[in-house]
Amino acid sequence: MNDVANPLAALRSGASSAEAESFAEARVALAVRGATPPHVPMRRVLLTCSGLLVTEVAVMLATDQSLHDTLLPGYLILMVAFALVFCLGAVTVAGFPAGAAAAGLVALEVGNLLPLLAGAALLALVCGVAPGWARVEAWQAAHTKPLTSEQEAAVAQRGLNGDARRGWAPGVRLRNYWRADRVLAAFLVLAFPPSIMAFALWFVGWTATR
Amino acid sequence: MPASDRGAVALRRGENQAQVAGLLLEGVPGGRGQGDGHREVVGHGGGQAHRGGQGTPADDGTGSQHRADESASTVFVWQQIALAAVLAAGTLICAVLWFSTTMLVLVAAINVAVALAVGAKALISTVGTAWETVEQVTDAEVAALVDTELPVYTILVPVYKEAGIVGLLMRNLADLDYPREKLEILLLLEEDDPETLAAALAAAPPDFVRIVVVPHSMPKTKPRACNVGLAFAHGEYVVIYDAEDRPDADQLKKSLIAFRKGGDDLVCVQAALNYFNAKENLLTRMFTLEYSSWFDYTLAGLDKLRLPIPLGGTSNHFRTDMLRDLGGWDPYNVTEDADLGIRASAQGHRVAVVNSTTYEEANMAVGNWIRQRSRWIKGYMQTVLVHTRHPWRLLGAVGPRQAAGFALLIGGTPLMFLASPWLYAMFVVQLIWPGLLTGTLPSWLVTVSMGNLLLGNGVIIYLSLLAGFKRRSYALVPFALFSPIYWLLHSIAAYKGAWQLVTKPFYWEKTNHGLSSHVQPEPVEVRGAVPAEDSATTWSAGRRHAAAERQDGVRPSAIAGGLSRLGLSSEEQA
Numbered sequence: 208m209n210d211v212a213n214p215l216a217a218l219r220s221g222a223s224s225a226e227a228e229s230f231a232e233a234r235v236a237l238a239v240r241g242a243t244p245p246h247v248p249m250r251r252v253l254l255t256c257s258g259l260l261v262t263e264v265a266v267m268l269a270t271d272q273s274l275h276d277t278l279l280p281g282y283l284i285l286m287v288a289f290a291l292v293f294c295l296g297a298v299t300v301a302g303f304p305a306g307a308a309a310a311g312l313v314a315l316e317v318g319n320l321l322p323l324l325a326g327a328a329l330l331a332l333v334c335g336v337a338p339g340w341a342r343v344e345a346w347q348a349a350h351t352k353p354l355t356s357e358q359e360a361a362v363a364q365r366g367l368n369g370d371a372r373r374g375w376a377p378g379v380r381l382r383n384y385w386r387a388d389r390v391l392a393a394f395l396v397l398a399f400p401p402s403i404m405a406f407a408l409w410f411v412g413w414t415a416t417r
Numbered sequence: 418m419p420a421s422d423r424g425a426v427a428l429r430r431g432e433n434q435a436q437v438a439g440l441l442l443e444g445v446p447g448g449r450g451q452g453d454g455h456r457e458v459v460g461h462g463g464g465q466a467h468r469g470g471q472g473t474p475a476d477d478g479t480g481s482q483h484r485a486d487e488s489a490s491t492v493f494v495w496q497q498i499a500l501a502a503v504l505a506a507g508t509l510i511c512a513v514l515w516f517s518t519t520m521l522v523l524v525a526a527i528n529v530a531v532a533l534a535v536g537a538k539a540l541i542s543t544v545g546t547a548w549e550t551v552e553q554v555t556d557a558e559v560a561a562l563v564d565t566e567l568p569v570y571t572i573l574v575p576v577y578k579e580a581g582i583v584g585l586l587m588r589n590l591a592d593l594d595y596p597r598e599k600l601e602i603l604l605l606l607e608e609d610d611p612e613t614l615a616a617a618l619a620a621a622p623p624d625f626v627r628i629v630v631v632p633h634s635m636p637k638t639k640p641r642a643c644n645v646g647l648a649f650a651h652g653e654y655v656v657i658y659d660a661e662d663r664p665d666a667d668q669l670k671k672s673l674i675a676f677r678k679g680g681d682d683l684v685c686v687q688a689a690l691n692y693f694n695a696k697e698n699l700l701t702r703m704f705t706l707e708y709s710s711w712f713d714y715t716l717a718g719l720d721k722l723r724l725p726i727p728l729g730g731t732s733n734h735f736r737t738d739m740l741r742d743l744g745g746w747d748p749y750n751v752t753e754d755a756d757l758g759i760r761a762s763a764q765g766h767r768v769a770v771v772n773s774t775t776y777e778e779a780n781m782a783v784g785n786w787i788r789q790r791s792r793w794i795k796g797y798m799q800t801v802l803v804h805t806r807h808p809w810r811l812l813g814a815v816g817p818r819q820a821a822g823f824a825l826l827i828g829g830t831p832l833m834f835l836a837s838p839w840l841y842a843m844f845v846v847q848l849i850w851p852g853l854l855t856g857t858l859p860s861w862l863v864t865v866s867m868g869n870l871l872l873g874n875g876v877i878i879y880l881s882l883l884a885g886f887k888r889r890s891y892a893l894v895p896f897a898l899f900s901p902i903y904w905l906l907h908s909i910a911a912y913k914g915a916w917q918l919v920t921k922p923f924y925w926e927k928t929n930h931g932l933s934s935h936v937q938p939e940p941v942e943v944r945g946a947v948p949a950e951d952s953a954t955t956w957s958a959g960r961r962h963a964a965a966e967r968q969d970g971v972r973p974s975a976i977a978g979g980l981s982r983l984g985l986s987s988e989e990q991a
Contacts, residue, residue, distance in 0.1 A: 299546065299883055300883070302886070303543060303546060303879075306879070344889050386891065388891035388894075389891050392885065392886050392894035393886075395882055395895060395898075396886055396894075399875075399879055399882060400875070403871065406871070407871040407872065410871065411867055414848075414863075414867060415864065417851035
C-alpha cells in the first residue's frame with residue numbers, strides 16, 4: 208500500500224513559482240490539520256482576578272483610601288490579567304474586559320490615555336508573533352476550509368501509512384508568521400475602549416462649557 | 418394521482434420539459450399530463466387568502482395550518498390600533514399644553530429604548546463570546562456516524578427569478594457530505610417563473626432532486642413556497658437553503674448530531690451564516706462584520722441564556738414532524754424565520770445553534786441592501802405585533818426572562834433604528850447651536866443623550882471589532898469603525914419598513930442575488946434530459962469543484978460554465 212503516490216510528497220521539478228507557493232500552502236494546511244487552540248483555564252483566571260480584587264479593595268478600604276485610589280489598582284489588575292490572556296492565550300473575549308478596564312482607567316484620569324495606548328501597541332506587537340494565535344488560526348482554518356482533493360488524498364495516504372501523529376510531509380511545522388494585520392486588529396481591540404471613553408469625556412465636557 | 422387546477426406540481430427528472438413549460442405559460446399547472454407517474458399534486462386552492470377567524474385554524478392555501486391570531490395576516494388588532502391612537506392623541510394634547518415636559522418624556526423614552534436595546538445586545542453578545550472555542554459538535558462525532566443509519570434529510574430551496582444561478586446552486590448542494598439515497602432536495606419554483614424552471618430542467622439534476630412548482634397566489638412569499646415544500650417533504654429532518662448558499666459540507670451531519678444531543682424539545686438547529694464575498698466593497702465588509710457578530714456572538718449568547726432565537730433566513734434545520742405541529746411558516750410574515758423561532762419558544766420548544774457555517778452572497782448595492790433590510794425590519798415589527806396581541810399569554814407561556822429577551826431583541830431592534838436618528842439630530846444641533854436644546858430640555862438630559870449616542874455607537878463598533886477578530890478576518894476589523902454610518906443605513910431601512918408595514922404589509926422586497934463577481938450567472942442552456950449516469954458524474958464532479966472553489970477562492974464561472982459541462986471538465990482534469 209505504501210507505493211501509492213502521494214501528491215504532496217514533493218514538488219515536481221520545473222514547477223512555476225505560483226505552483227510552488229500553492230504547494231507550500233497545501234503542505235502547511237496539511238501539517239496544521241491536527242493543531243488545537245491553546246486551552247486557557249478561564250475559570251481559574253476569573254477566580255484569581257476576583258481574589259486579587261477583593262484583597263486589594265479590602266486593603267485599600269482598611270487603610271482609608273479614597274474611591275479613586277481604590278479603583279485605580281483594581282482596574283489595573285483586570286486590564287493586565289485579561290490583556291495577557293488575550294495576547295498569549297489567544298482568547299478574543301479577554302480583549303473585552305481588558306479594554307473595559309482600560310476605559311475605566313481613563314474615566315478615572317484622562318491623562319492615562321497615552322500610556323495606555325502605548326501599552327496597547329506593545330501588546331498588539333506581541334500578538335503579531337504570539338504562537339497561541341497561530342494555533343487558533345490553524346485550528347479555525349482546518350474547521351472552516353474543506354481540504355482540496357489533493358490534500359484529501361494526502362490525508363488518506365497518511366492513514367495508509369499509519370502516520371497520524373503529525374503532518375505528513377517531513378519538515379513541515381507550525382510556524383509563527385508575523386501578521387501585521389493581526390497586530391493592527393489587536394491594537395484596535397485593546398485601544399478602542401479607552402479612546403472612545405476619552406473622546407466621550409472630552410465631547411461632553413466641551414459641549415457643556417461652550 | 419389526481420391533478421388539481423391550482424395545485425402545486427412536483428416534477429421528477431425526465432418530465433417532459435416542453436410540456437411543463439407550456440403549461441406554465443398557459444397558467445394551468447397540472448392541467449395536462451395527469452397520471453404520468455412523474456407528477457404529484459398536493460395542497461389546496463392557492464388563491465385563497467388566509468383570513469380565518471380568531472383562534473380558528475385556517476388553511477393558508479398550502480396545506481399548513483395556522484391559528485389566525487398567530488399569523489401576521491391581520492397586521493394590527495383593534496386593541497393595538499386603539500393603543501396607538503390613544504398614545505398619539507395623548508402626546509399631541511400634552512405637547513400643546515406642556516411642551517417642555519412632553520419633550521422631556523419623549524427624549525427620555527428614546528434614550529431608554531436605545532440604551533436598553535444596545536445594553537441587551539451587548540450583554541447577550543458578551544455571554545456569546547465566552548464560548549468562542551466551544552464546538553457543539555466535533556469532527557470525531559461526525560466521523561462516527563454510520564451512513565446506513567442516517568435518516569432521510571429534506572432540503573428545501575425556494576428559488577424565484579434566479580435562473581442564472583440554478584447551476585451554481587446544484588453544485589453547492591452537491592458539496593454536501595450526506596449519502597445520496599438519504600437525501601431529498603425540493604427545488605421550489607413559482608408558477609410565473611418559467612425561465613428558472615427551464616434552467617432547472619436544463620441542469621438535469623439527479624433523481625433525488627424534485628422540482629416543485631408552487632401555484633400562483635397571494636401573498637407570493639418565500640414562506641408560502643416553503644409550506645408547499647414541507648407538504649412534499651419525506652425527510653425526518655428538513656432544512657432551508659437559499660439559491661446562492663454554500664453550506665459547509667458536514668452541516669447536515671453536524672445538525673443531526675446536535676438534534677440527538679439536544680433533547681426532545683429541540684425543534685430547530687441554526688447554522689451560522691457568513692459571506693464569501695466579504696472583501697467586495699465597503700458594504701459587503703460591513704455586512705460580513707455584522708453577520709459575524711450576530712451569528713457568532715449574539716445567537717450563541719441567546720442559546721446559552723436559553724432565550725428565544727430569531728432564526729436566520731436560511732440554514733435552519735428542523736425536525737419535520739415538530740415543524741408541521743407548529744404549523745409551518747407564516748406566509749404573511751416577511752421574516753417568517755424570526756417569527757417561527759419565537760413561536761417555537763412560546764410553545765415550549767427550543768432552538769439551538771451549531772458550529773457550522775453557510776456562506777452566502779453579501780448584498781453589495783446600497784439600494785438592494787435597503788430593500789432587503791427594510792423587509793427584515795418590517796418582519797420584526799410584524800413579529801412583535803403578532804406576539805404582543807396577548808401579552809399576558811406570552812408572559813405565561815415563556816416566562817418573564819424570555820419575554821424580556823423577546824421584547825428587547827425583536828422589539829428593541831427596530832425601535833433602536835427608528836430612535837437613533839433623533840439622537841443624531843440632537844447631536845448635530847448641539848454641535849452647531851450649543852445651548853439651543855437646553856432652552857427646552859434639562860441639561861442633564863442633553864448630556865445623557867450625547868453619552869448614550871457615543872456609548873451605543875462605541876458598543877456596536879466594539880462588538881464588530883471582536884467579531885471580525887474572532888473570525889480571524891483581521892483585514893475587516895478596521896472597517897468596524899464605520900459601523901455608525903452602517904447603522905444609519907439601518908435607520909433608513911427601518912423607516913421604509915415602518916411605512917411599508919402600513920401601506921404594503923405583505924409585500925416581499927425581493928433581494929437580487931448574483932450581483933457579486935464571485936457569482937457570475939451562468940448561461941442557461943436548455944436541453945433535453947441526460948442519462949442518469951451522466952448526472953451522477955456531474956454531481957460528484959460538482960462536489961469536488963465546490964470544495965476547490967471555496968479553498969482557492971476561484972470564481973465559479975472560471976471553473977466551469979454550467980452544470981452539464983462540469984462532468985466533462987472534471988474528467989479532463991483527472
